[in-house]
Amino acid sequence: MANLETLNQAENDQLLQLFQQYFPIVRALQKKYYIKGFDEDDWSQEGYISLYKAKNAYKPNMGASFGSFFKRTFENNIKSHLRKQNAYKRQIDSLSVSWEDYTQYATSE
Numbered sequence: 001m002a003n004l005e006t007l008n009q010a011e012n013d014q015l016l017q018l019f020q021q022y023f024p025i026v027r028a029l030q031k032k033y034y035i036k037g038f039d040e041d042d043w044s045q046e047g048y049i050s051l052y053k054a055k056n057a058y059k060p061n062m063g064a065s066f067g068s069f070f071k072r073t074f075e076n077n078i079k080s081h082l083r084k085q086n087a088y089k090r091q092i093d094s095l096s097v098s099w100e101d102y103t104q105y106a107t108s109e
Helices: 009-032 040-057 066-095 099-108
Strands: none
Touching: 009 040, 009 066, 040 066
């Protein structure tokens, strides 16, 4: 996969124009989902990355408009962030021990 820095200027301009066109999708999903620690710039960056991925993966004969394809790509990316965030929370829960188990263990030694 090409690095964003290697895009030539015409491709970069085209991508920026597409991003401006589909930016309302980024804002709509920002209102729909909450990701701890994400600010405006993070949402824009994730939207731009998702747009780049969608632009490279989109095939017009797929039966979907580019806008809906981008929305799905971006929403999947956001859901991945949410899964990571929730997995971290579950990790803390899996390390916890009930008070009864703790006191039994502490008194058995």
